[in-house]
Amino acid sequence: MNREQSKLAYKEALQFIPGGVNSPVRALKGVGEQPLFVGKAEGAELTDVDGNRFTDFCLSWGVFILGHNHPQVNKAAMEAISNGTSYGIPSLQETELARRVCESLPGMERVRFVSSGTEAVMSAVRLARGFTNRPVIVKFDGCYHGHVDHLLVAAGSGAATLGSASSAGVPGEFVSHTVSLPFNDREALQTVFREKGDRIAAVIVEPVPANMGVINPADGFLHQLRELTGQSGALLIFDEVITGFRLSPGGAQETFGVIPDLTTVGKILGGGFPAAAFGGRADIMSRLAPDGPVYQAGTLSGNPVAMSAGIATLQLLSEEGFHANLNRKASRFIRRLESIAAGKGVRINSQGSMFTLFFSDSEVNSFEDAKQTDHAAFGRFFRYMLQNGFYISPSPFEACFISAAHSDGELCRFIEAFDKFFC
């Protein structure tokens, strides 16, 4: 496979952009590769600047549940553009998307739009602290909540492969109110609530973590979170930036039947444009400016182009059986991968249409487990799949995604390549 143009593009990018990329994992360092420069994407297919084609299982990190370049989403965005691209004044699209988000997610009574998942989480945490008048935030090792200073403690995703639990540039004082616990550890949770319960503003969690690879919550774990936060007057925040609109129309909160006080969503929400949101109980959301004392704002928040793409996306997702069909297709695919992987030192963790291949002989139920898996073998697998025309998420600390656009043929070819890898 000739990748000369990508190599040249990378060299040039390095002269102007740190590491040549605008988000670290894209550099593909963790898997011993050089970044791909994409020229075009359509359905489940990426075409790089050399004209090589790849079936995409990363899908802009989970954004494109409908596949790239969806005609109806594009049409909505184009129509919006023809009316001007930003007003800084309310538009009808904002209320329309807000209504759809509130109708979709069981815990969402009021919602406010922002431009990135990081911003959504940052705002939700500030609101939780403002509402409870308490300082402490409990998170879980390996959960990633964007690059918010005080949440960069044992963060997953790209921060995990940086080799340090946190980040330079975050003073110790900034994280002094952040407690990070092992995911799925019910005892650690009880202990922290016993010791600090009346000082905890919120527990924030990816209900199905996808940023340490996909990890499933142990039976009753999310219910325990709900119970302990409720008893102590702390808020429960579900970071559904990945799982929202993916696992089901109502995200993980619908799938697991646990309703948080606040929820963050992103990725799928903007239909490929920068949009994210946080929201939840009306009494909590009313503490936000202009009604309340918790400040939060944004120049491009509720951007009409992003809102329009989001409306078109949620409209398509609300079609009868959308999630059931996607999850069924994914589950058939994953079961076939599992039958090949059996006895070969590979574990496949999955939930709905997201999955992670871990090179490990034992189960992977926490960040500690994920760190113990064979990262060199994952790197070999990534390079092999890339060579064979598949772009999977380039780290064992990330999830792969299946979209409605993946054809049976594309999934079959993936299964064949996966099988051959072990020959």
Ligand SMILES: *Cc1c(COP(=O)(O)O)cnc(C)c1O
């Ligand atoms: C991607 C992600 C974020 C951050 O969103 P950005 O739009 O990249 O800032 C936050 N939380 C979770 C769970 C995510 O997957």
